[in-house]
Every structure is written in structure tokens, then in C-alpha cells.
Amino acid sequence: MLVEKLAKRLDNGEQTILFLNRRGYSKIFECPDCGAVEECPHCSISLTWHKRENIVKCHLCGYEAPAPSRCKNCGSERAKWRGHGTQKLEDAVAALFPSARVGRMDRDAMRRRDNYRKVLGDFRAGKLDILIGTQMIAKGLDFPRVTLVGIVDADISLHMPDFRAAEKTYQLIVQVAGRAGRGDGDGEVVIQTMQPEAAPIQYAKRDDMESFLEEELAARREYSYPPVMRIVRQIFRARNDDKLEFYTREWAKLFNEKHGGICEMREPSPAPLERSEDFYRWNICYFCASVKPVVSAIEELRKEFPLDPDIEEVIDVDPLSMM
Ligand SMILES: [Zn+2]
Numbered sequence: 665m666l667v668e669k670l671a672k673r674l675d676n677g678e679q680t681i682l683f684l685n686r687r688g689y690s691k692i693f694e695c696p697d698c699g700a701v702e703e704c705p706h707c708s709i710s711l712t713w714h715k716r717e718n719i720v721k722c723h724l725c726g727y728e729a730p731a732p733s734r735c736k737n738c739g740s741e742r743a744k745w746r747g748h749g750t751q752k753l754e755d756a757v758a759a760l761f762p763s764a765r766v767g768r769m770d771r772d773a774m775r776r777r778d779n780y781r782k783v784l785g786d787f788r789a790g791k792l793d794i795l796i797g798t799q800m801i802a803k804g805l806d807f808p809r810v811t812l813v814g815i816v817d818a819d820i821s822l823h824m825p826d827f828r829a830a831e832k833t834y835q836l837i838v839q840v841a842g843r844a845g846r847g848d849g850d851g852e853v854v855i856q857t858m859q860p861e862a863a864p865i866q867y868a869k870r871d872d873m874e875s876f877l878e879e880e881l882a883a884r885r886e887y888s889y890p891p892v893m894r895i896v897r898q899i900f901r902a903r904n905d906d907k908l909e910f911y912t913r914e915w916a917k918l919f920n921e922k923h924g925g926i927c928e929m930r931e932p933s934p935a936p937l938e939r940s941e942d943f944y945r946w947n948i949c950y951f952c953a954s955v956k957p958v959v960s961a962i963e964e965l966r967k968e969f970p971l972d973p974d975i976e977e978v979i980d981v982d983p984l985s986m987m
């Protein structure tokens with residue numbers, strides 16, 4: 665459907681924006697024989713293939729290596745790339761519409777500052793038919809000739825392990841959709857998703873912020889997430905996972921004994937992003953009505969139970985990301 669609509673825009677000399685919030689070519693190098701997935705050696709996330717340079721990159725720490733041709737774990741040559749990023753989308757569009765003029769805006773394509781101006785300038789001047797991009801194109805750009813916006817895989821942000829996932833998805837769709845029809849012509853938005861019934865997608869489709877907020881608030885209330893309660897998130901990081909787990913659990917036990925009454929402390933657990941730049945990460949979340957007493961209690965306990973020299977601590981009040 666998106667393909668037909670795109671073809672129509674090309675025939676009419678109108679412009680299209682395709683939004684995909686994932687850089688690179690493919691996301692997951694997976695082995696069908698042993699199930700292994702190629703991950704960053706320093707972080708617990710999968711590496712992304714950048715086909716043109718034929719390298720893999722970690723989008724978190726910047727690690728780069730030659731792209732693998734076989735499974736690192738068992739040596740199988742049947743290991744394959746899955747998933748898609750902006751580079752792959754660009755190739756797919758070029759294959760379907762060989763005569764279309766396509767530009768791409770993501771962090772890789774915009775390594776040089778003048779590239780950014782050039783692609784935007786060309787698109788605005790009508791020298792490009794299709795603009796493919798990540799979050800970079802979501803906000804504030806105004807293109808009067810765009811009459812079609814395609815959101816390719818709106819589910820990426822929906823599945824983030826974060827209580828704000830719905831809010832972020834809603835916001836992103838509304839922002840990107842706002843790029844369509846800013847001129848005189850009518851704009852059309854196509855949202856591609858495996859979960860069309862998901863609340864943030866439904867409400868964004870109807871541009872119904874009030875109902876979205878109402879439902880989202882009810883969900884937050886159920887789990888005492890902000891803004892119902894506030895969260896103090898304590899992250900411990902260390903290179904040694906066993907030591908880290910032991911320390912974190914000890915800390916939580918002591919905190920409960922001494923200050924348990926002032927807030928609702930959730931069980932300590934590995935952070936959703938378990939390892940980043942060679943550091944393992946554990947976190948404790950304190951749900952509270954007011955932040956100050958919790959931070960004071962943490963400071964007080966730290967005097968009695970000092971940080972191990974191998975362990976680092978970060979306190980994040982009302983965290984914007986739960987990764
Ligand atoms: Zn394997």
C-alpha cells in the first residue's frame with residue numbers, strides 16, 4: 665500500500681518522507697544452528713551491519729569491526745542478517761523506483777555538516793523525490809511539497825523496556841506525521857506496524873492526545889509510575905558482575921532495614937541495558953511522593969556502607985530513560 669502511494673507521488677511530482685528510526689543496514693546477525701546473535705563485545709546490545717563499508721558498529725559505544733561472514737560461536741556459515749535500517753530501506757527504494765531521486769538523513773550520512781545542509785536544501789528545492797531518515801527528520805522541518813509520510817516500522821519504540829515507551833511512540837508518530845501536507849496540498853500518513861491496535865498508534869492516528877493521556881495516566885497510576893509517583897533510580901556499575909550483584913543486594917537489604925518506610929523500593933535487578941562499555945549495570949528504583957528524603961537516606965546509608973572502590977554509582981532522579 666505504501667509502495668503504491670509512493671508511486672503515485674512520483675508520478676505527480678510530489679515528495680515523500682520515509683521515516684525509520686534505525687540506522688545502518690541490518691540489525692541482527694543470527695545463527696540458525698546455535699541461536700547465537702552477534703553482540704558488541706563491550707555492551708549487551710546487538711551490532712548493526714553497515715553494508716556499504718561492510719563493517720559492524722555498536723550504536724552505543726561506537727565499537728567497529730569487519731562484518732562477520734560466519735557465526736562466531738559455532739562457525740556456521742548459515743548465520744544471516746535480519747531486520748532493517750535506513751541503509752537497507754534506501755536500497756529497497758532504489759530497487760523499486762530506479763529513477764527516483766533519494767536522499768538519506770541519519771547520523772552516518774550526516775558525518776559532515778555540509779551534507780546536512782545539502783540534503784535538506786536539495787529536498788526543499790525539489791531536487792529529491794524521497795527523503796529517508798531517522799529521528800533527525802522528525803522535528804521542526806517544514807517541507808511544503810511533501811504529501812506523503814511513511815512511518816516504516818513504528819513498533820521499534822513501542823518495544824523499548826521503558827515505562828515511557830507508549831508516550832515516546834505516540835510523540836514520534838505525531839511529530840513525523842506533522843511533516844505531511846504542510847503546504848497547500850493534502851497530506852497523507854501511512855503507519856506500518858505489527859500492532860495496529862496498540863493504544864499509542866491508534867490515538868496518534870486519530871490525533872487524539874486527550875484520550876491518549878487519559879489512558880496512559882491510568883496505566884501509570886496502576887504501576888505508580890511518574891507522574892503519579894516520582895522515581896529515584898540508583899545505578900551501580902562495575903566490571904565484575906558477581907561482586908556487583910552481591911553489593912547491590914546487600915545495599916538494598918540495608919536500605920530496607922533502615923529507611924524502608926519512606927518509599928517503595930523495588931527489588932534490585934540488572935538494568936535493561938545489562939552491560940555498557942565493559943561495565944555491568946544493576947539498578948534499584950525507589951518510588952516515592954517526594955525525592956528529597958530518599959536522596960538523603962541514600963547519602964546517609966552510603967556513609968555507613970561505603971561504595972566498593974570497584975563499583976561506581978549514579979543517581980538519576982525522574983529518569984528520562986530507563987535503559
Ligand atoms: Zn552458530
Ligand SMILES: [Zn+2]
Pocket residue numbers: 704705706707722723724725726727941
Ligand atoms: Zn558497544
